[in-house]
Structure formats: C-alpha cells, structure tokens
Amino acid sequence: MMTLIFGARLSPEGELIWTSSELAIQLAIVAGVVAVAVAAWSGRRSGTRWIELVLLLPAVALVVAAAAGPVWVEESGHTEAPRTVVLIDDSRSMGILEGGEPRHSQVAAALNAIPGEVDVYTFGRELTPGGPGTFEQGATDLAGALRAVSDRYVGEQLAGVSVITDGLDRGGLRASWLEGTPASELPLPELPGPLTLYQVGSGEAARDVAITALETGGFAFLRQPFTITAQVSGQGFAGFEVPVTLTRDGKVIGAQSVTLDDEGLGEVWFQIKPDRVGRFSFEVSAPVWEGDAVPANNNMHVAVRVVRDRMRILQVCGAPSFDQKFLRLFLKQDPSVDLVSFFILRTNDDMNSGYGNDELSLIPFPYERLFDEQLWTFDVVIFQNFDYGPFFQRNSDVLLGNLAQFVRDEGHAFVMMGGDRSYDLGDYGVSPLTEILPITLNVPEPKVSEFSFQPVLTDAGRVHPVTRLLGDPVENRALWERLSPLDGLNLSGGLAPGSASLLNHPTELTGAGAPMPALAVREVGLGRTMAIMGDSSWRWVMAEAASGHGNQAYLRFWKNALRWLIQDPESQPVQVEATRENYRVGDTVRLVVQVRDVGFEPQEGAAVTGTVSGGGEPITFEATTDAFGEAIIELPTGERGSYRVRVQGSMSGFQVGSADTVFAVTERDPELDEVSADTRFLAALAAAVEGAHYTPDSYERPLSDDAAGRKVLDRVETPLWRAPGLLALAGLLLGLSWILRRRSGYR
C-alpha cells in the first residue's frame, strides 16, 4: 500500500526534506490561497458550496506541498572486506643476477604468498599503480612509497601493506639506519595496516666486479701525457687480480692488472699521450666473471677533450736570411707557437776562415735526435732553404723517411721553403720526401728562375683557406695582385697527385706545359704539406710596410697556413661540438653545429643533417643554421656508453663539409653500487613497526588486520512530489470539486 502511495517503501528512520527554493514555496502558497479565495468568492450560498471548498482545500494543499519538492531521505551503510596493498620495488638493483637469474624473478613467488584481491603498485622514485614494472628505475625510495600509500588510503584501515624489495633503499631511510639511527626512530609514516616485507635476493654477499669511477681531469693537452684513473671494485673478489683494459674507438690502447685489497677495492692508471686534437671517447672495462651479479657495471665510458697547448714548430734553416728572419719574428711573436729553431750558421765551406770553435758560439746540429726521437713532439716541421746532404750523411733515408711517416702516418705537417738549398738544389728529388711534397722534382736544368715575378692566384687559391687573406673574394684577389713580387722561383715538375697549386708563376710552365706552381699544398695520408717555391716571402712584410699597409697580409698568410697545416678543427667549414664531454643519464645533450664558408663567414640557412650513434638505433636530426651560422640541436641522452655525432652541412644543395665529435654518458649507477640484498635492514625495519620480514626461502602469508574493513554508506532519496498516490488523490479532489462546481451552474 505504501509503495502504491509513495512509489517506494519508506523507512520510518528517514527524513523529509524540501528541495524547492523558499521563493517557489512562497509563490505556491500564495497561488493556493488565491485559488481557494476565488472559489469561495463566487457569491453562492448553496449547500454544495461548502462541499466544494472541503474538496478543494486538501487538493490545493497537496499541490502546494508538491510544489515545495518534498523528498524522503533514508541513509544506511555496510562494511566491506579490508584491502591489501602490495608495493613492488621497480629499481634496477632488482635486476641483479643471482644464480644466473635476475633478482626480480622472485617477485612472483612473493605475490603468490599474498592471498585475495590486492592493490598492486610499483615504486622507485615514485609510486605507480599497476605492476610488475620494468625494474629499470634508477632510485629506490621506500619511505616515499609508504608515505604515498598512507596518503592514498587515508581514513581506511587496510588488511596489510606488503613490500617486495631487496632492501637496497636509496631514499635515505637505509642510509640513516646504517649511520646508526635506530629503526624505531626512522621517519616512517603512520601506516594504514600491518607491514610485511618480502625480501628478494638472498642477502648473501653477491660476487660482482665493477668499474665504479673514472678520473680524467676533463681535458688533456696534445702530446702531453694525461692519466685515466679507474676505481675497481670486486665484491667477493678480494685478493683477486683483475685485468682492466682501456679502449679508444673500440681499439685497445692499454691494459693493466690490479690486485684487489681485502675490501675488494683497487685502482689502475692508464697514461695516454694524445696525438690529435679533438674529443675522444675512452672505455675502461673488466671482464665478466662467472657469477658476476651485474655485468653491466663492468665497463665505464668517459670522453676527454684534447686541446693544443701550443703549436710546436721545428724551423730548420740552411742559412740565415731575410726570409728566415721574418718567419722567425712571426713565429716567435705568436703566443700559440712553441718554436724550436735550428739555423745552420756555418758550413764546411766556411771552415777555412781561420776561427777556432772556441771562438764561436755554435753548437752541434742534433739532427739525429731531432729527426728520430724528438720528431714526434712537433706539429709542424719547416725546412727553410735547408739541404740535408751535409748533415744526414749516414742515415738520410731513415731520417727523412721518419719525416715522411711523421706526415703521412702520424698526421703532422711539413713545409718546404725555397732557396738555393731547397728542392732539386738540395737533392730532395731522390729522398723519401718526394712521397709527401706537393710538387714533383728531378727537373732538368735550369732548376731555378732568377727573375722577379708576380704570383697569380689560382682558382684553388681563391677559395683555399691558406690564401684567403680577406673574406671578400674580389678584395682578396686584389690584395694578392698588390703584394710584392717574389725574387725568384725553384722550378718543379708540377703538382704531385692530390696536390693543389694556390699561386702560380705567371709565365713559367712545367715540362708538361702546366703553369709552374709557386705555392702548393697537399693532403697526404693523415697529414698535410706545403711548398713555397721561393725565398722572398719576406717582401710581403717590407713592401707592404713601405706602402703603409703594415704586415697583416704576411701574418694572415702564415696564420692561415699553420691552422690549415695542423688541421685545426676550428679551421674546418663545418664544426660540431657537444657543450659537454660527459653527460649523465637523463640529461639533455646540446649539440652546436657551425657552418662557415671558405672565408670563415657564418652561413645562414645552411642545411645540417646528422646522426648520433653508439647505443641502439642511431638518432638522426636535421636543422638549419641561423644568422650566426649556428644550429643548436638538443637530444635526450641514451643509456650509458659512448656516442659519436656526425654532421654534414650543405648550402644550396652543395656540401660545405662534415664534422664529427663524441660524447659519453657516464653516470655511475648508484642502484648498482651495492648488490647484496640487505636482510638486516629489512629485519630491523619490520621489527620497528611490529611487522613481518620474510626471506626468499620463507615466504608466508602477510600480516593481516582482521578488524580492518571499510564502511560503505547508502543513501536512498524518494521524491514525494511525484508520489503517484498523492498525485492521484489531489487530482481526484480537484476533479470532484470541479464537477460539483459545474453542477451548481458555475464555470
């Protein structure tokens, strides 16, 4: 019956509320009063009038009440079964091998010990719903994870909180405990349920060899020895001799052995003498032993930037001259040059002058030492009107062969300057230097031209960095046309293969009919050479000074030449540099690519393409240079290792050049610093909170709070304004009132 009237069963514990606004209720009341008043004001005096009013009044009252929006509200609740929360350690230490299996393979067994429905989370640095995780996180913050659970389940009592971990907490909790803080005083949150710790990892000392740190000093000087110091740790390998190797670009360049001390620690040093400028990536590695818990930490990469302290130049001159004077003045005044000069001040022809050696300040020419053991310490060797014959009597082929090897195989540079002791006049046509010189020798008489001439800039010379004295090509050409003529020329057979002539004699021709080179360059093997076929470049100083132009042309020529000869990376048209040599995992690598034209002017709008290779799939990128000729590329770091960046720059479809560099991602992984599961810490932690701690061989059901549970509230709202029985009653009363009114003759 109640259901028929109200549309639902109502409980006496319910509460009636009115849902309409006060204004609506007041308007409804006024409307009801007006309706009744109108009905009563009809002027009738018949007996049916009172009956009509008796019917109308409750009907109006019901309508007004319905307009007030009555709702019958009943509230009740029930208690649900308590939940269990499981936290799984998702850090990399869970991947440590034990018995050939990763530690996280024990997680499934721990989960099997926990009955019923569970809410699973993984944690490393943060708490993440779901599981089982990737076990690749670089942090383990146990206290943070427990705080997050406490916040998430605030007001709710859980059956229990279970944590599956190896106990190698990096969030500070374990560190405090190791420093002596009692477990009971550790900053743990109020937990919403009893704590059960499932330990994965046996807790016995795992065996692991690791390279834990590399020290390089960050940069090194060219041809100056520097040291890479590697810290080696060998947990479980105390007293073992561990072989350690050093590789550069995959090539082994050093090997050492270290006997680990009682704590399993050791240190090895590698001394490297860099022979090139640039960035180089080194890898120090130790072999993976049987049972090695973490093979991934057996190597470490580091990138070292090699810079040139000073350009070391050997100037050997057969006789003091004006040309030698001005070159030495230039070289001595350049702070970036470390000059070693040897001038032949007296020859056999001068021995009859009657002066004894004691009167002279001459010293022996240490040619054997210079061109054997010391040769490799120089960047550039200059033969200035020097004839080797009187000096290299015993082993000229060996010493000059060293010089050829110095250029071709070791990437150094050689310059020969003209004069009456140079080229064919110095019998170099039968020496090993013919393999590296930019010109060919053994020309027939006459071997020289004694006449002054104005050198002509060649097509190659117009764009070559050596002869690009001014950025503007037209001005540069005009400058070369203005420079003083040269006094004479050593003749040659023309260009050697792979060479380019930058300046030619205006009229002299080679035997083959080609223009006679006056200045030629060559890239031979790893090195570079230059031939100046005269001994009067000093006039480029004095003639310019005479006309008030100073000596800038001469200085620029030699500066350009030296930078080109030593293959200064900064002289390349395309350059790429990472802003740092070494990055940590998660850092952003910032690459700066510069594109310049041959005159070293920045190139705006140059297209840059590049790849970064070294770990996994190569990353490719594209960019366009800005007004400063620069393009900046930012990339995320990959995993630990060495990475090589190769870029190419092109302008209007033509390749300008290419460059490469390296960087290393070298972060030491703290997750792998310690490898043994910490049984003691987990046991102490469990005891401090009256929890449970299970080792892998003793997994049991977790602690559970039987009294825990969750009260769920129910709220039932029954809108009475639309209760069918009441609406029908109001309609019936209104209808009867209306019928009665009509029968009384009213409308």
Added chain:
Amino acid sequence: MNRRTLLKLLAASAASPVVARPAWALGDASKVDIAEIQLPTGTVSRPDAWRQLLYELVQTTSIEAVDRVATLAPDDVTLFNHPFAVLAGDDAFAPLDDGPLEQLSRYLTYGGFLFIDDATGAEDSAFDRSVRRLCARLYPTRPLAPLPADHSVFRAFFLNPLAVGRVGTHAYLEGVTDGETTPLIYCRNDISGALLRGADGRYAFPIAPGGNRIEALKLGINLVMYALTSNYKKDQAHVRQLILEGRIE
C-alpha cells in the same frame, strides 16, 4: 788566428768581390746586403767598410750575402728592400723631418734593423748627441741603454766578442730593446773605421789603443747575424748546450 793568417785573409778579400753562389741560385735580390743611410750633414759614407763586412760574412758564415751597399736617404722607400741598415757619422746632424722619421720608425717596427756607428770614437761627440736625440724621437718610451753582456748580439756567431772598433772608448754596445728583440744597436767605437780600407788595400785608419780590428770584425759579423736571427741564441737548446760545454755560465 795569428796576424799572418789574418793579413792573408784580408789581402785576399781586398782583391776579390764577395764570392757569388753557383749559377743556379735564385738570384741576388733577396740575399743579405746593407743599406747605408745618408743624411745631409753629420753622416759619413763608408760603403767599402760594409762591403768588407759582407765579404767576411760569406767567408765565415753560411749567410749568403751579395756585394751590395745601397746608399740612400731615410725617406727613400727602397729602404724597405734592405732589412739591415747602418748609419755612421762623425758630426751633428739635423733632426729628421717627420716624414723620414715616420718611415724610419715604420721600417724598424716591421722588422728592419739599424746599426749606428759613431765614427769619431770620441768620449763625447756631436754625432752622439744627435743620435740620442734621434733615438728619443724614434722610441719615446724606450731608452737607448747599454746591452747586457749576455745579450744575443754577443753570442750570435762569435762568442763574446769585444765591443770595440777602431777605438775602445766605450767597452759596451747600446741599444733600444722592444720586447725580445733589439732593432737598433749603437756603437761609439767606430766599427766601420776599423774595417775600412783605402784604394790601395791598406786599412784607412790605424787602430787606437783599446781598439781591435779582429774584434771589430767579429762584432760586425755578430751584428748582421743578430739582425737576422734576433734572439735565436737565447733559445733553450743553445743555452743548455753552451752551459754544458762550459762556454757560458
């Protein structure tokens, strides 16, 4: 070297020009020569003394010199064709005009070398005063000062030659040092007078007490060698070796 040997050498030198290089040399234009600066008053012209020095250079050292002494004014732009210049005098000379002074300054700045020789050999001379006035104008901020005994000019070829010429009035050289080089050196002992011969091949001037013709010749050779090699003899390799052999301390 004894006196007889020296006389033979000098006699031979008087009779022959500077020995020419073989025919396949690159020509003489860039070979070492000397520019002799002449002023309207106060200077003396002794090209034969300088030719004698060039001859001795060729005979004694590996330097390829040419028998060429260009006599020119300080404002002559061809001065820049001769990076070694001399100025010898025996009387006061008028201060240089700005143009010649500027050119001479530029010449020295960009690598030219000037040797000034007081031909009077006197304790005090009008030429000396003019020289000091000239140097003060050429180098307003650098003094004309005595060169130390270990200056490279004293080791450039001969070891520690005496700083004497026809006379030995002042047993030192003076110079203006700019950085590591000394582009101007001044001698008051008449070096050119010690080297100069007459038309008959005899020396033009007798040597005064304290003077020394051989030492003057050595010093002259050292001056040219220094002008070409500057502080080469201060390079570590040379200093180490000379100390090792006990020839310098």
